[in-house]
Amino acid sequence: MLEAIRTAFKLPDLRKKIIWTLVLLGIFRIGTLIPVPGPWNAKALEQLFGGNNNLFGLLDLLAGGALRKMSVFAMSVNPYITSSIIVQLLTMVIPQLEALSKEGVEGRKVINQYVRYGTVLLAIIQGSAMAFGLRSAMNSPTIWDFVLIISTLTAGSVFLMWLGEVISERGIGNGISLLIFGGIVARIIPSSISTLTTVGSKGVGTSAFSIVAFLVLAVLIVAGVVFVTQGERKIPVQYAKRVVGRKMYGGGSTYLPMRVNQAGVIPIIFASSILAFPPTIAQFLAPTNWLYKFLNLFSPGRGIYLFLYALFIFVFTYFYTAVTFNPLEVSNNMKKYGGFIPGIRPGKPTAEYLDRVLTRITLAGALFLTVVAILPYLMNFIPGFRGLSVQFGGTALLIAVGVAIDTMKQIEAQLIMRQYEGFLK
Structure with a gap:
């Protein structure tokens, strides 16, 4: 190095x-x-x-x-x-x-x-x-x-x-x-x-x-x-040979990389931004106000906050992955250039296959993001790590x-x- x-x-x-x-x-x-x-x-x-x-x-x-x-x-x-x-x-x-x-x-x-x-x-x-x-x-x-x-x-x-x-x-x-x-x-x-x-x-x-x-x-x-950042699922892709004029093109094989953590840290930023609103509003209210006490339940470290934080990260991971990776669009592009996944028919079957694979590997990425994000909060409940x-x-x-x-x-x-x-x- x-x-x-x-x-x-x-x-x-x-x-x-x-x-x-x-x-x-x-x-x-x-x-x-x-x-x-x-x-x-x-x-x-x-x-x-x-x-x-x-x-x-x-x-x-x-x-x-x-x-x-x-x-x-x-x-x-x-x-x-x-x-x-x-x-x-x-x-x-x-x-x-x-x-x-x-x-x-x-x-x-x-x-x-x-x-x-x-x-x-x-x-x-x-x-x-x-x-x-x-x-x-x-x-x-x-x-x-x-x-x-x-x-x-x-x-x-x-x-x-x-x-x-x-x-x-x-x-x-x-x-x-x-x-x-x-x-x-x-x-x-x-x-x-x-x-x-x-x-x-x-x-x-x-x-x-x-x-x-x-x-x-x-x-x-x-x-x-x-x-997890380096982790990816490699989908084999084969390209059929094409004859254009007197020349033959294609016929090679490659792979389609599908990352485990396709969404990166965007879900964490999303979740943090949404959950920042209630405590922010509470700062402008009197401590004796009932709305202040209610909004304060969503403060970082509280049980409700941790539950919603984990839930939002998990949901946003799937949502943002769907935004950045469109199986149907990828399938159409592969079909357009003569590519196909061995054992899978081009077109809609390929899109459905990619969607199934993406759903499974995103589960691992979503769970990992959720655990890593809330781990520092959970450690505060362990003796010796409080504060x-x-x-x-x-x-x-x-x-x-x-x-x-x-x-x-x-x-x-x-x-x-x-x-x-x-x-x-």
Whole structure:
């Protein structure tokens, strides 16, 4: 692996891509240190964002700690991710968008422009909600203070969208994913120290056992994430020979890869976003209000929250897999180019076969996502692990490991194209 890294830096164009990526990620990290201008009350902000199991834990993790610091990148790329998901869902129900998605590069450019417009709109809405929601942490704010805060947060989120696109274009890997990855990596050390301090404060014997158990569990989770992220079902596909003029084409065999975790971490983000609404609304109500007490039942760590969180992740995994993989469309494309699965008739029987296989392997992926996502919450019920931070848990590992593997594969492909040995020999 070290030899592959040295080889990558010896190649001028690949070295330039890697340096571009590192420099732009450095700009992102610097931006997380620049505070949003406004009449902030530092103690009030600390009380609001303090604690391990607060509502803003996941958002702060994805922002690389920018939310807790109330920096210009506090909203991170969340508006862009939400806009992308909305446009992707609308593509399924609006014929015009569906037609655009099938028009190749030009169609994708138009759809990406819609995503950008949606990002700006959502950034304004989310920035407004954040500004007015944090008014209790300000000292006598004026309307111009709110305008300045909303404008700064919106500009920061739009700048990160642009930064992600530049990384994708000139660097290595997916820019938006790498920005989230950079934020998570920046939080690894402080979160790990905080977690080890928590599990190690139960007495000498308990401390040693808890720390060892935590480290072993972390290694097992990482290994499981790698295994499931890389896991796929290979469906053999045979292509019939075709005679065009005096030449014969086709006749080869290949396979159709179907990933176990086709949906990635999108179901977790969906579930977290939906379940964030009740506790958010509760923050604006008086503690004595009956609605406050009811909405507080959906706070992270409560039984109802864990049940709904697991249920939403499981359901959304199947839903998003259906969005990203259409068995009928794949079957029609195979038939169009003379491909078929041995033992399965082309057309509808092939689509039904692919749907059955997808349903089975998605079950494994959905169960894995659900277990990894709720495991940090469940560990709080185990003696020696109570008070454990859930901010750096399964979700963070899924994102970090997934992005790392994807980036390594892209560097690997660049090296193989130049006939060099890569990472994954």
